[in-house]
Structures are given as C-alpha cells and as structure tokens.
C-alpha cells in the first residue's frame with residue numbers, strides 16, 4: 001500500500017534580496033494512512049514550511065511530494081484547490097476563521113466551494129459543529145467565541161469535508177491548558193475512531209505525547225523520527 | 240454554480256451592508272453619473288419630441304416664402320420689411336409649377352378683438368382658403384373659410400384655441416357668435432384644434448383667421464393691394480420639396496425681374512430646414528450627454544475599483560483562508576466581481592431613480608417636457624453592470640492570483 005504522504009528530498013529556499021534562506025534542506029518523510037504524527041523542533045527549524053507544502057498551500061523549491069501516490073508538483077492551481085477542498089483539512093495556530101461570519105457559515109465554506117446544495121451544506125456543517133461539542137453555537141460570530149471554541153470551529157471546518165489528512169500547525173499554541181486538552185481530545189478521537197491521519201506541529205511535549213510518532217526538525221532537516229515514548233501516560237491524563 | 244452565485248451575491252450584499260457609509264460613498268459616483276444621464280436624456284428626448292411635434296404642426300411638405308431683402312439704390316430691407324410678394328405671385332406659382340399641390344398666402348397683424356365684455360389683443364391672419372389645408376389645421380367646430388368668402392370679402396372668422404379661451408366663457412359656443420375685430424363685426428364660422436407652440440416657441444393657437452380680401456380692405460388697411468406677409472405652398476411628396484423650391488425661386492426671380500447679379504428679394508424655407516436646426520442642436524446635446532455620461536461613469540468606476548482594491552488588501556487573509564479550504568481562482572475572481580457589480584448595479588438603480596425624480600422635478604418646476612423611455616433605463620442599467628464588470632476585473636484578478644500561502648501569512 002502506497003504511503004499517504006511521501007516526501008523525497010524536499011527543499012524550500014526563500015530569496016530575500018541577496019540573502020538566501022534555506023527553510024527546508026532535503027526532507028525525506030513517509031507517513032502511512034491512519035498515523036498520528038507530531039512534528040517538533042526549535043523555532044525557525046522549518047516545521048510550518050513543511051506543513052504548508054504538505055497542505056498544498058505552497059510548493060517546494062525542489063524535491064517530490066506525493067499525496068496518495070500522486071505527484072502534487074505536477075498539478076495545476078485549480079487541481080491543488082480541489083485537493084485542499086476534498087482531502088486535506090488544515091487547522092492553524094491563529095484559527096483563521098472569517099470574521100463577522102457565523103460559526104456555521106465558516107464550517108460550511110469547504111462544502112460551499114464544493115458546490116453542494118445549501119441545505120446539505122447546512123446539515124453537514126451543523127453535524128460537524130456538534131462533533132466538536134459546539135451545538136447551539138451555530139450562529140455565533142468568531143468574536144463571540146472563546147479561543148478554544150474558535151479552534152473547535154476551525155476543526156469542524158477542517159473535518160466537515162471528511163478529509164483523509166488533517167494538518168494542524170500549533171493548534172493549541174494560543175490556548176490555555178484546559179482548552180488545549182479539549183482540542184487534543186477531539187483530535188485524538190478523530191484519529192482513533194475515524195482513522196483520520198493527523199500531522200501536528202507543537203512545541204509542547206505533553207501535546208506531542210498524544211501522537212504515536214514524533215518527528216523532530218532542526219535547520220530544515222529531520223533530526224530524529226521515532227515512536228512516542230510517553231504516550232500511555234499522556235492518555236491517562238485525558239481519562 | 241447557481242447556488243454558488245446566489246450565495247456569493249448574498250454575501251456581497253451583506254459585506255457591503257456592513258460598511259454602509261463606505262458603500263454609499265463608493266456608489267455616489269455611479270448614482271450621480273447615471274442620475275444625470277437619465278435626467279438629461281429624458282429632458283433631451285422630451286425637447287426633441289416637442290420639436291418634432293412643432294415641426295409637424297407646420298403641416299406636411301410645406302414650403303414657406305417670406306418677403307426679403309431688396310437692394311434698391313444700395314438700401315437693403317430686412318426680412319419681411321418690404322412688400323415684395325403678392326397674391327398674384329401665388330396664383331402664378333400654382334399655374335406654372337405642376338409639382339405644387341396648392342399655394343396660399345397670409346398676412347397678419349395684432350388687433351384688438353372684442354366679444355361681449357371680453358377684450359383681447361390677438362394675431363389676426365388674412366388668408367387664402369387654401370392656407371388652412373396647407374398648414375394642416377383641423378376643426379373642432381364649424382367649418383373652414385371658403386373661396387366665396389374670399390371673393391365676397393365676407394366678414395367671417397375662424398378662431399384658434401387661445402382666441403376662443405380669451406374671448407368666450409368656458410362652455411360658451413363660439414360658432415355663430417359675433418366678435419368685433421378692430422370694431423368691424425365678424426361671424427365666427429369655425430374653431431380650430433390646438434397645435435401648441437411653434438418651432439420658434441410661439442403660441443400657434445393665438446390666431447384668428449379671416450378671408451384675405453376682408454382683412455385687406457376692412458381691417459388692416461393696406462398700402463399695396465395684394466401684398467402678402469407670406470406665401471405658402473405644399474407638394475404631394477416630401478421628395479418633391481427640393482425641386483419645387485428651385486422652381487419657385489426661378490419663377491419668382493423672373494416675375495420680380497431680378498438681374499442675374501441681384502440677390503433674391505425673398506426667402507424660401509421648408510420644414511426640412513427648420514427641422515435641421517433642431518437636429519443639429521440635439522446632436523450637440525447628445526455629444527454633451529455622452530461626454531458627461533462617460534466622465535461620470537469613469538469616475539464612478541474608478542471609485543469602485545479603488546474601494547475594491549482596498550477591500551482586497553484588507554481581506555487578504557480571508558482570501559487565503561478561502562483558498563486553503565478549496566476556493567479556486569475562479570471562485571475568488573467571481574466573488575470580487577460580484578461585489579463590484581453589486582456596488583455598480585445598486586448605484587445604477589439608485590441613479591435611475593434619482594434621474595427619474597430629477598426629470599419629474601424639471602417638468603414640474605421648469606415646465607419642460609421630459610420623456611423617460613424604457614430604452615434609456617435599460618441602457619443605464621446595462622452600463623452600470625458593465626462598469627462594475629470592467630472596473631472590478633483588476634481588483635478581482637489581483638485577489639484571484641494571490642498565492643494561498645502568501646495570502647494566509649499576510650498581516
């Protein structure tokens with residue numbers, strides 16, 4: 001079975017005038033369907049850069065990224081948009097909800113671009129909100145929700161389209177411990193119960209402990225890649 | 240796609256509704272532009288229609304010959320200032336030019352007219368019976384002057400509407416009544432349907448027609464018997480007008496014994512000439528309107544483009560989010576185009592409304608006739624859509640061609 005994600009020698013080089021920043025310097029990575037991977041590493045080590053490429057939001061300068069066996073580098077912009085729409089859910093550190101637009105409409109967005117009838121959009125979005133424990137908040141604006149609630153809306157938006165891959169770049173970075181635990185419980189459930197592959201960037205070891213695999217980056221390269229040791233103890237906290 | 244468009248339009252309205260002041264100010268250019276155009280086109284069309292009506296009220300295929308400049312011993316008389324045309328000229332023209340269906344003549348003067356205790360200074364025209372037919376007058380009561388009236392210099396009169404209004408009580412029957420023109424009693428034999436203003440803006444209904452012979456001998460008092468104020472002729476078909484004019488000129492020059500080096504001592508005018516003046520004016524008006532429309536729509540369009548560029552920049556992050564969840568370039572492009580068009584169409588509709596009110600106000604306040612044709616309204620609407628599309632294209636493209644990651648990272 002082909003890996004869900006397969007990266008070979010990924011490079012990302014930013015040019016700022018004369019200065020060249022090598023954000024990724026030859027990343028090789030294989031992630032199988034159903035895995036829960038945490039990416040860690042110092043600030044500036046290239047985690048977000050890698051995530052954006054994995055999420056088809058950005059293209060590598062060099063190297064090959066295959067998603068479900070398809071070389072993404074050869075696809076047109078609208079084909080990438082479709083992949084983002086159907087196969088990938090993205091959760092950001094700063095939530096990235098559209099302001100002054102209700103929670104329900106934010107969650108509807110992927111379905112809206114998929115061209116589903118409005119009723120179906122509404123029904124599926126309401127269901128997704130319920131799954132993250134936000135029933136009754138459908139008509140709240142982002143500004144009327146707490147950070148943790150906003151992030152749950154973002155997760156609902158990411159999973160409403162039933163993606164096979166969920167990418168979360170520091171999803172708990174702006175949240176307090178309690179909210180962080182709630183978010184992680186949701187993500188853990190998605191991975192365990194719905195077999196959604198999750199790649200998560202975090203700075204915190206207890207968050208990383210939810211994952212079954214821990215990838216550490218340094219200076220645009222993968223430093224270590226191993227099974228999470230403290231997984232069992234982290235789960236006992238949740239229980 | 241229809242769902243997408245509908246929802247996009249609703250979103251656009253909501254977004255524009257959030258920022259009412261900004262939306263209003265942005266639309267103002269279009270509102271004023273479209274409003275001005277609608278108002279001015281309706282005034283222009285109203286004026287054009289009025290002119291066309293007045294030109295038509297002259298009668299159909301009419302040639303008018305007026306006495307004109309005579310140069311005798313270096314003295315040049317003004318138009319109508321000198322007696323150069325006579326009833327004999329008219330008779331001769333009819334005899335010699337087969338193209339002419341009819342010829343007639345008239346002379347006019349302002350006289351005091353009395354009926355009962357009413358007293359009025361009106362224009363009295365001494366005419367040949369053919370005059371009324373040539374000028375296309377129709378009757379509301381009684382009948383026309385006859386050849387016999389002319390031959391016997393009968394004291395009979397036909398009244399225009401203004402004359403009737405000024406001499407008779409409302410509901411009073413004018414036909415059969417006796418009026419006094421310059422103390423001479425006349426019997427009213429007919430009343431005329433109103434024609435309104437002339438091409439020169441005179442009240443054409445301010446008239447009383449009496450037989451030419453009667454006018455000459457009993458009312459006006461004339462130095463030269465047979466001299467007329469104007470000759471009229473009509474042709475069967477419009478295309479006969481030009482050759483008929485040439486022949487009239489030929490005959491009159493002969494009869495007036497003008498040498499080849501002498502100027503005409505008369506003027507010839509046709510409806511075509513009179514209509515042309517107005518055509519030229521309305522053409523100038525149209526060009527002016529077109530310039531105003533272009534400039535105001537340009538300004539309005541630039542306003543829309545400007546605010547849309549601001550909006551695209553402000554919402555860069557939102558664009559990134561939309562792209563991240565699967566919006567294609569086309570989706571983003573359409574979203575901003577729809578916003579631009581919502582602005583311009585809303586502005587256009589308001590402009591149409593403002594223009595209609597403006598036209599109405601012009602009619603009420605200044606008394607000018609205005610016409611708002613459906614074509615004008617449709618054209619204005621289509622133009623607004625086009626302006627939105629055209630000026631929205633650049634900002635929308637700018638939004639659509641952002642890279643998802645750069646848009647998302649934008650602060």
Ligand SMILES: Nc1ncnc2c1ncn2[C@@H]1O[C@H](COP(=O)(O)OP(=O)(O)OP(=O)(O)O)[C@@H](O)[C@H]1O
Pocket residue numbers: 014015016021022023041042043044045046047048049050
């Ligand atoms: N758009 C860009 N232009 C230029 N340089 C960039 C850009 N984005 C990232 N970089 C550089 O690439 C490197 C990796 O950045 P990246 O955002 O991937 O780090 P990170 O591991 O996510 O860090 P953090 O933990 O702080 O989020 C950094 O040195 C950063 O300065």
Ligand SMILES: [Mg+2]
Pocket residue numbers: 047048049169
């Ligand atoms: Mg980062």
